[in-house]
Amino acid sequence: MPLLTVTDLRTYFHTRDGVVRAVDGVSFSVEKGETLGLVGESGSGKSVTCLSLLGLIPQPPGRIESGTAMLDGVDLLRCPPKVARTIRGRRVAMIFQDPMTSLNPYLRISDQLVEPLLIHEKLSRREALTRAITALEEVGIQDAARRVHFHPHEFSGGMRQRVMIAMALITRPELIIADEPTTALDVTVQAQILELIGRLQRERGMAVIFITHDLGVVAGLCDRVQVMYAGRIVETAATADVFARPQHPYTRALQRSIPALQPKGRALFTIPGLPPDLSRPLAGCPFAPRCAEAVEACRSIPPRLMEVAPGHHSACLRVQRGELVA
């Protein structure tokens, strides 16, 4: 049985310029101990999906219009706030993108690390501090007993992200949601952090939802990949399958735009046009206006995510009809 099952999640933002359908009918599940990569460009709805699960969508203007997110028989989207709080921070934790802004600059690291322990596990301050020091040691911060009393500004960017990871893991959650945890970091530091997340995940058997726009990061870390476009999932499969046999024109285009994979000296492949305006209703496939393979039907029939090969789902009409072969 999956650890988390999300069904038909829709999160809309009601703005002055209309209703923005940021997440529009997303369903997926995460198994225990699995690493799921959530890939897409800015505005594809990957962050909003995860913030919805944790109840972190500002309401208003945001509103969860429909859907369920079941974790062990509890619906994260509808449970009472008190139940939500016991799940959040204890069984599900989040690592945010920017370690510079997600730590409280006024509080010592020790105060921020022990807080979840005092609330969720009712530990004494002394016990909690011991756990905090161990947690810092586990993420590779040396001299943790002294440095636990530092303020955030006394750490470098990479070290702050380690602190964030230590904080997310301190209650030993079953599911970690990491929202672009290495995007703000330098490549050599990114390599350190990715290795750390991979190691902790293996040691503790946690499930991880890893949000990123970098297909390179996904390739090394994730078991399964889910590609999002315009608030919908357009493709999902095991990592190796997505890279070797992508079954959606958007995934193929995304892969082809990576400079590293293209020969030097020739113009880079680009996807024409821009992502659609999500405050306007979309008739057919949201990618159709930019898709080189689109036919008339693509512009009128909204595609559904269907299995096109064992374990491989695609929301492309032409792939489903067998007209496009990888």
Added chain:
Amino acid sequence: MNSVASDTILEIENLRVHFPVRRGFFVQRAAGTVKAVDGVSFTVGRGEVLGLVGESGCGKSTLARTIVQLVPATSGSIRIEGRDLTTLRGREQRTLRTQVQMVFQDPYASLNPRMTVADTLAEPLLVHGRASRADAAAQVAELMERVGLAPRLARKYPHEFSGGQRQRIAIARALALRPRLVIADEPVSALDVSIQAQILNLLASLVREMGLSMLFIAHDLSVVKHISDRIAVMYLGKVVELGTAADVIERPSHPYTRALISAIPSPDPARERSRQRMVLPGDPPSPIDPPPGCAFHPRCRWAVETCRGQVPPLEKSSDGRHVACIRTADIED
């Protein structure tokens, strides 16, 4: 590459940019110096793209800002077509400075939100007397077409454009005065992958069609590799390796370059899982208090006693590239 020696647009020699660090609130005292750029020399030839890579804090942006004189140089020279920008003052300096223009990282912050595209692009033309108000419009339209924007959008404000389009406006502004050299400081790192490719294609075609030279600064090596003829790698204020793009990326020589290239995640699951990634221990050291000798030695697995004692000079190696490491001969692949 051969054109470099004969036809040099930019020549930087032994450039140093040091910032004093003061401590204390009421009584300020000097507490040290940040050597942001510490003895950098290189040239950029006509029509050449030189990529400059390094991690945050290595001094690459300070270097760029010094070349356009947004930051004064502490010592050394910056010659543009043979004339030293650091010794000129007033009108002469301003005129020479028009030859070098800059494209900044964040197109959301680098455009004035209260100016239309037409105003933004006409401003340099009017300030430098390159156009009268009457014929500025024609030049603005030409600039917009050059960067792939429809001239009918000239009356719009920056907030009406997407990130990629804004970066096109910023590029058009940099081109307005027909510079010889464009310095692009992380021009695509704020953009999505599919938009990045569009902007890189635009920059590459401008270099080709207008005979521009470019100093392309980025931390993403795969982007730099694609656009550059040569690449310089910086670490803590110094250039540690300089060579052709193919040499630096495919056969890195300096231990830091090796680590940097090894750290790039590859979008190929099979390769990514089987390869041995070289993970550097620790963080880059503080430029206030750099380690003695080679600044990279505390994180270098090949470091020996001599590395702690002497600063390795940037020397030409047998294959024509320049490397600042005394151990290159002893490192096996």
